[in-house]
Amino acid sequence: MKFVSDLASSDLIKQARTAGLCWHIGPFVVRMRTPLRDVAREVAFLYEHFPLGSNEGFIDFDVSVRAKGPFGRWISLSVNGDVTFDWFRRHLALPLFEWALHGCIFHRSHQYFKLHSAVVEKGGQAVILPAPPGSGKSTLCAALVSRGWRLLSDEVAMIQPADGWLVPVPRPIGLKEKSIGVIRNFAPEAKLGPAWPGTPKGAVAHMQPPLESALRVQETVKPAWLVFPAYRPGASAKLASLSKARALLRAAENSFNYSILGRLGFETLARLVQECHCYEFEYSDLNEAVLQLEQLRSQPQLVAAAV
Amino acid sequence: MPVQRWAACGAGELIWRHWETDEWLVYHVPSGETHLLNDLAAAALQVLQQECLTLDSLMRHLSDEQEVAADCDLQLRLEELLQHFDELGLIESVR
Amino acid sequence: MLRLLKDSATTATLELKQWNGVLAQAYRTGLLPRLGWQLLHDDPHSRVPDAVRASLESACTISDHVRRGVRWEVNRIEHALRRTDAQVVLLKGAAYIMADLPNGPGRLVSDVDILVPKDRLLEVEQALLEHGWESLKRHEYDDHYYRAWMHELPPLFHPGRRSIIDVHHTLLPPLGRLQLDPAALFEAARPLPGSRFYVLAPEDMILHSAAHLFQEENLSGGLRDLVDLDCLLRHFADVESDFWSRLPSRADQLGLNRTLYYTVRFLRQILHTPMPDELIAQADAWKPKWPVPQIMDRLGALAMLPSHFERHPQLVAGANSLLYVRAHWLKMPPRLLLKHLLSKLQRSWFPPQAAEA
Numbered sequence: 001m002k003f004v005s006d007l008a009s010s011d012l013i014k015q016a017r018t019a020g021l022c023w024h025i026g027p028f029v030v031r032m033r034t035p036l037r038d039v040a041r042e043v044a045f046l047y048e049h050f051p052l053g054s055n056e057g058f059i060d061f062d063v064s065v066r067a068k069g070p071f072g073r074w075i076s077l078s079v080n081g082d083v084t085f086d087w088f089r090r091h092l093a094l095p096l097f098e099w100a101l102h103g104c105i106f107h108r109s110h111q112y113f114k115l116h117s118a119v120v121e122k123g124g125q126a127v128i129l130p131a132p133p134g135s136g137k138s139t140l141c142a143a144l145v146s147r148g149w150r151l152l153s154d155e156v157a158m159i160q161p162a163d164g165w166l167v168p169v170p171r172p173i174g175l176k177e178k179s180i181g182v183i184r185n186f187a188p189e190a191k192l193g194p195a196w197p198g199t200p201k202g203a204v205a206h207m208q209p210p211l212e213s214a215l216r217v218q219e220t221v222k223p224a225w226l227v228f229p230a231y232r233p234g235a236s237a238k239l240a241s242l243s244k245a246r247a248l249l250r251a252a253e254n255s256f257n258y259s260i261l262g263r264l265g266f267e268t269l270a271r272l273v274q275e276c277h278c279y280e281f282e283y284s285d286l287n288e289a290v291l292q293l294e295q296l297r298s299q300p301q302l303v304a305a306a307v
Numbered sequence: 308m309p310v311q312r313w314a315a316c317g318a319g320e321l322i323w324r325h326w327e328t329d330e331w332l333v334y335h336v337p338s339g340e341t342h343l344l345n346d347l348a349a350a351a352l353q354v355l356q357q358e359c360l361t362l363d364s365l366m367r368h369l370s371d372e373q374e375v376a377a378d379c380d381l382q383l384r385l386e387e388l389l390q391h392f393d394e395l396g397l398i399e400s401v402r
Numbered sequence: 403m404l405r406l407l408k409d410s411a412t413t414a415t416l417e418l419k420q421w422n423g424v425l426a427q428a429y430r431t432g433l434l435p436r437l438g439w440q441l442l443h444d445d446p447h448s449r450v451p452d453a454v455r456a457s458l459e460s461a462c463t464i465s466d467h468v469r470r471g472v473r474w475e476v477n478r479i480e481h482a483l484r485r486t487d488a489q490v491v492l493l494k495g496a497a498y499i500m501a502d503l504p505n506g507p508g509r510l511v512s513d514v515d516i517l518v519p520k521d522r523l524l525e526v527e528q529a530l531l532e533h534g535w536e537s538l539k540r541h542e543y544d545d546h547y548y549r550a551w552m553h554e555l556p557p558l559f560h561p562g563r564r565s566i567i568d569v570h571h572t573l574l575p576p577l578g579r580l581q582l583d584p585a586a587l588f589e590a591a592r593p594l595p596g597s598r599f600y601v602l603a604p605e606d607m608i609l610h611s612a613a614h615l616f617q618e619e620n621l622s623g624g625l626r627d628l629v630d631l632d633c634l635l636r637h638f639a640d641v642e643s644d645f646w647s648r649l650p651s652r653a654d655q656l657g658l659n660r661t662l663y664y665t666v667r668f669l670r671q672i673l674h675t676p677m678p679d680e681l682i683a684q685a686d687a688w689k690p691k692w693p694v695p696q697i698m699d700r701l702g703a704l705a706m707l708p709s710h711f712e713r714h715p716q717l718v719a720g721a722n723s724l725l726y727v728r729a730h731w732l733k734m735p736p737r738l739l740l741k742h743l744l745s746k747l748q749r750s751w752f753p754p755q756a757a758e759a
Contacts, residue, residue: 056418058454081427081430082426110459245343259467262466266322270332338474
């Protein structure tokens with residue numbers, strides 16, 4: 001099997017400029033077409049551990065990035081022929097590429113039940129961390145992943161309605177503003193792309209999914225915990241038990257397609273809360289947070305007694 | 308004047324889940340809405356799924372089942388509940 | 403994509419990578435769920451590769467959701483209108499779904515359109531307002547424009563369900579160049595079994611959809627409307643007696659001859675809808691003087707067909723705005739049109755300070 005990292009830089013650039021560069025992200029096939037060398041290189045860096053795909057096959061998300069205007073100072077990005085972002089400044093190409101892929105995965109592919117959450121796994125058990133944007137879940141996710149948890153996703157839990165198992169779709173973890181510095185400190189060995197200033201969400205940088213997470217992308221896993229994280233400055237890491245009924249409603253509020261799936265959405269989520277232990281989680285210090293979740297995993301009975 | 312009787316949706320249209328005390332989830336298939344009900348509200352809706360009842364009959368039924376006094380307070384709560392259920396389309400007035 | 407819509411057996415001839423283009427075009431024209439429904443549920447001759455199946459099923463999931471939403475919305479409208487006996491006719495998408503017509507599955511619907519007799523309009527609006535709907539007042543001028551000149555009330559919005567109802571009292575604007583007498587429509591309307599609602603008679607349904615397509619402001623949704631027309635025509639030709647002669651005589655009666663001419667022309671050219679020669683000849687007799695048919699063809703095709711958009715995006719933008727002016731021209735007398743367009747232009751430069759929810 002060949003990976004993105006197997007391509008020589010010149011081949012990579014040529015491929016992106018002509019037929020397009022294809023690779024697999026979990027169950028999806030993505031193609032990027034762009035004549036812009038730097039964009040091709042940046043994307044290839046973030047996805048270097050992912051297997052290459054074929055231009056002869058079916059492509060789920062076909063992303064095209066082109067320069068526009070005099071001196072090519074702006075770009076336009078389209079997905080499957082539809083212009084998604086137009087006349088954005090050139091340096092935003094990479095964040096926009098990532099956001100475009102978010103949009104594709106979140107708002108299409110309804111063969112999965114999807115929660116807006118991070119998902120990580122260790123020892124065969126997965127934690128789902130649903131939270132709205134801006135809640136710090138990506139930072140927490142990056143911290144966990146730097147401490148040995150496998151990354152399934154930092155943005156979306158994809159659940160198979162038939163059996164309730166989680167399907168990995170690991171992608172670069174998007175870090176914003178202060179989080180970039182926090183993670184650089186917390187995990188100096190983590191591979192981060194450049195920080196891109198001036199996006200609508202401030203400066204954005206991306207952490208590469210670790211090699212192991214990328215290699216184990218085919219391994220589905222059963223969810224064991226549903227934990228709603230909330231970053232509160234100054235708070236000590238604390239888990240509080242949540243009733244299953246309330247956990248279901250909160251999870252539904254954080255779902256991309258609970259309503260769209262109708263009855264199947266309700267039944268899938270009901271099974272999820274039935275089979276998981278459900279908690280609210282308050283924290284401020286990342287080390288403490290990681291320790292608390294580690295304890296949850298290795299000594300669940302102690303945690304259950306404490307809450 | 309004929310007294311108003313109420314009936315809830317058929318069995319296939321309400322899907323129930325219940326784990327902890329006083330918290331009942333019901334998914335209403337036709338509207339796609341999910342409701343969190345307490346013990347009394349859940350009991351009322353479940354009774355109306357079985358039988359078509361007036362407010363008075365419902366009150367007596369629930370008073371026995373839930374072991375609460377059949378007083379003005381209960382009547383008021385049930386009146387509000389029925390109006391709320393009606394607005395949500397969970398129950399219907401039947402002639 | 404058009405070939406697939408016409409004949410699902412064509413699926414067997416497609417290479418895997420050709421599906422990319424087909425699905426992209428279907429998505430852009432709002433026809434992906436329809437294609438999904440046809441290929442996965444309707445036609446035993448279709449062969450869909452596994453890799454593609456998930457995308458089509460996902461699209462069907464969305465249209466199933468829309469269908470449930472429309473059914474519930476109609477249920478709530480019935481609930482709100484239970485104290486009035488006004489005759490209420492469901493139109494367009496809601497009608498196709500509630501009447502179980504073959505273009506219901508896979509149809510995307512963005513709001514519910516109903517037709518109500520003019521003298522019952524306020525009564526119906528009042529009942530809806532009492533049951534949670536609100537009037538979408540964007541700007542006093544628009545409200546005035548709607549009530550005075552258009553054929554519908556300003557849209558009613560339900561904040562709880564985030565749904566919209568358009569309440570019409572006739573099907574074409576009362577001050578436009580084409581006049582339509584709604585009494586005939588109400589008389590011919592057919593009741594839906596088990597419901598207080600009606601739907602338009604088959605010929606009226608066709609003519610309404612066609613009038614909407616060829617006189618509305620934006621033809622880029624047009625391919626989907628053409629597919630509706632094709633589907634309905636085939637169905638009615640099958641189940642209704644004398645349908646092919648009833649259609650043109652009704653068009654004549656309602657003053658929609660030109661509309662029927664365009665319908666026949668575009669359906670034959672783009673979707674190859676089977677039609678008897680008599681109908682074609684009759685419609686042809688109503689064509690406008692040259693060069694209008696040729697210009698409409700080019701403009702219409704440019705706006706409707708997705709492959710044109712891919713190659714010449716500039717051209718389509720131009721085609722659409724030409725049609726926009728044309729559509730308004732049909733709706734309002736020219737002196738009022740100019741005033742309205744100027745006002746719309748002003749508001750887009752200087753939006754009102756307080757935006758209403």
